[in-house]
Amino acid sequence: MQPEYKAIARQSLLFSSMPEEDSEMLLANAHVTEYDRGQTIFLQGEKATAIFIVVSGWAKLYRIAPSGTEAVVGVFTQGRSFGEALAFRGDVYPVSAEAVTSLKLMRIEADDYLRRIRETPEAAISLLASTFRHLHSLVGQIEALKARTSAQRVAEFLCELSNAEEGPCEVVLPYDKILIAGRLGMKPESLSRAFARLKTEGVQIKQNLAKIEDIEHLRVYCEEDPAQAWTR
Incomplete structure (x- = not known):
């Protein structure tokens, strides 16, 4: 060993x-x-x-x-x-x-x-x-499914992958998008819509790379009331 x-x-x-x-x-x-x-x-x-x-x-x-x-x-x-x-x-x-x-x-x-x-x-x-x-x-996954929008779940996933505390950063998606969708409890087409929704929160997805304008802002977005997140 x-x-x-x-x-x-x-x-x-x-x-x-x-x-x-x-x-x-x-x-x-x-x-x-x-x-x-x-x-x-x-x-x-x-x-x-x-x-x-x-x-x-x-x-x-x-x-x-x-x-x-x-x-x-x-x-x-x-x-x-x-x-x-x-x-x-x-x-x-x-x-x-x-x-x-x-x-x-x-x-x-x-x-x-x-x-x-x-x-x-x-x-x-x-x-x-x-x-x-x-x-x-597992409890966290259930809570996310019940209390967060699809875009918030994707945002939290990206935040977990990032080591940055503030400011802009880049995150490499570690595996394919079909698996990411399954991991987050959604269909691939729902994941695509969530990525599109996150553009307004400063997230750009290019192939397997996520470019985030402000990681601190994205963390705040993850914790928003879902009703507010839907209306923004």
Whole structure:
């Protein structure tokens, strides 16, 4: 395991509060696998036996409804983990996972982590923290669907991708627009309309690049009352 991969894993919530000795033992047995864009990581219905941490790239979790429609549950990038709770229950995955870009993924066997939990409470605390973050993220997605316009959801997505605190900035869209639409709970045509709506808020989209005139203004727009956002 390369030192930089271990450093990324230790920054994740799954390991950030764990003693170094425990994390070192777990990471010693972990391994990193490379995936091409579009390659399957696991399928809905497979037995969950491992935890995954994204080393580089993007991965998506999605579920196929009986109608055949794909619903994007989550999209994860460097330092984010997934698969924790189900792996520890020995359950099956209720979703599928796929690489949406070139991807490096760290795999940690659930049995190895369970052994550390039995030996040290800090490992359990790390697991709870990671599970809480996933739950908090899902609650945030539901809140956005219920309480924000499509344009506000897209604006928040762009703000999350930006490291700028104020002024103009550029954001590279990390994956294709169809996936962005699925991640934000809208159809591709609704995403196109949202991009058009954001022009009045100083956002220009050219292929996979978003040019933002004032990131602070865009953050304020995200928090506006939806009724006001619709009428502006």
